[in-house]
Amino acid sequence: MRVTNRMLTETTLTNLNSNRERLDRLQDQLTSSQRISNPSDDPIGISSALEFRSTISEIDQYLRNVDAANSWLGATDTALGAVNDTLHRARELAVQGANDTLSADDRQSIVTEVSNLIEATIGRANSTYAGQYIFAGVKVGTTPFSPVGNPPTAITYNGDGGAIARQINNQATMVVNSTGNTVFGPVFTALIGLRDALTSGSAGAVAATILDIDGALNSVISARAQAGARMNRLVGEQNRLESLKLDLAGLLSKIQDVDITSAISEFALQQSVYEAALAAGAKAITPSLLDYLK
């Protein structure tokens, strides 16, 4: 076969070019640490990479939602815990007040304390989280409980029975609010009943309110238990989401990230191939018969 000078130069150029291209691609991968920089780099991988990216960002969002739900439920638990303590105190006062031997002064000071308890409970029932009333149903912008008269003879509920839900994974939502009416209705009835019975001075009437207070305690305890159970479920959900995210991040990295060790060694190999091609090219192109003629 005849080999011409142009064949030598073109072969050298073609080889140098393809070496340079491979080197460039490896360098690009190394500096960006991404294996895929265009869909055509790995058409199958790109689809998984994009889906994993979306799913990871979804999970991040669910984790944020879980946080938000948790905070809401935390605020609920704090409010209900305080009300729980209030009712226990009210029950003690009711037992004291049911005693016929109490002086009028003592009875009056108990009435004052119960009135304070009612005030405090109204405050708890109007608790907010992030500017939203948590016991108002979906009317989160309206003060849910307002006293009628002074001292209050009744407490009006301005909220509704609407449920507020949080998306905690791609399939489930969780209701985070407790309907204010259901929880606080019996509490206010019991407390106002106690105050009125104490004011009336009838020990029997005071004793009769103990049953209402127990009923109200039950409604608060069950609402608190519900919030607690929801928080437990959120902890489980959070753990599940976090481990899922970790798994997906691992898979995504496998598809998308460069294996640095192998990329570096491949780069070094390619570099020496390139240098060899340069050296060979330099030797192949230069000489011709002309170099040896005088």
Add this chain to the structure above:
Amino acid sequence: MSSWTTGLDIAYRALQAEQQAIDVVNHNIANANTPGYSRQVANMATTQPAAVISLTGEIGQMGTGVRVTHIERQRSSFTDLQIRDENYSLGQWEKTRDALQQVEVVFNEPSDAGLNSLMSRFWQSWQDLTNSPQDAGARRALVEQADSLAVSVNRVYSQLTSIQNDTDNQIKLKTDSVNQIAQQVASLNVKISQAEQMGLRANDLRDQRDLLIDDLSRVVRLSYYETADGAVNIFLGSHTLVVKDRVDALANGIDVNGFATVTWDSDGSPVSITDGELYGLQQARDVDVPAVMNDLDALASGLITRINALHTAGFGLDNTTNLNFFNGTGASTIAVNPTLKSNPEKVATASAANSIGDNSVALGISGLQTTLTMSGNTSTFGQFFASMMSRLGVDSQRADMMANNQKLLVDHLKRQRETLSGVSLDEETTKLIEYQRAYEAAARVINVVDEMLDLLINRVGLVGR
């Protein structure tokens, strides 16, 4: 009978022949790097021998020297044909690859700035709003995020349109270049016929013409044959492009989309384009890029319809209802309803009036992220987009692979052509020495004859002087 002059004549012819051969070598060396040049060889043959009658009466022949019979171009028309047959596909796949790679750049995936990430952030904003529907900040964030998604979809779509338009322009330029090449081939046809009718070999003109046909074969699939007078006639499909000195030029018409068609200027009928750069460009403009545009359109219109269906039924903070979230019908027109942009409190999150904490509509809309809404309810918006990118990747990868393989094939064939037609400086130098030595020897013969004549004329006949 041999005369004194015969010797000088032979030597003189030898000098001339070697001189000519050296000129050919010189021409080869000069054109070692000229594109399309085929090396030439001076073919030498003995001149007409002279009849001689020997003393014994036998009739014989006496050599009279050498002449250069013709200067031959080293070229294989079969290899030319092979190269041109592979050139069509090379041109086609290169153009397809170029267009698809541009499309890939437009989408810029995977990255944090691509549509995939923007969609994710859009859904996240809806989710954030479910957590605090009454929060002005969350509403503002959603509207901004939706706006940047819509604007990006518009931008990508318009960039795809630009790629289509660029491709269309290239088709017009390529049509012009076919006409130019055809014109040059026609005028070379005339020159070659004229030269060869005079018995000359139009080597360099043929090289030029072959180079033009090589170029043309990349642009469009063609067939050709050479006529007896040395002209080449070229056909596209069954229609002639060049017949001897006549050109049937191409022209551009306009199709229903306002894009250029390629037609015959003479009668306006469409040109049969089955391969080559023109075909690749047409495919990119009419098939490959529109496929991606249609997918993007489907994605945008899916988002618009699905989100609006839920949004119009919902209520904003100020009890506004029956508002579209997105205006527009597709990728080029999708835009956030301007009313919502100036009044984010009107974004519908609740399923009833006066229920500001009710996030059920927002939950419904953010739930669309994981709902099978696309491709006949078999994939989510995200999955649809991912598979769209996957298909783009497959197409682009295939075009790249085909172009590379075809390049290897054409390069291989070109090497084969170079083996025969290329100039080797070593070879030419060797020949140069060879011819130089022969020239020197012929000159030496003249010297010898001269001395013999000198002997005869100046030194014979001095006897008895």
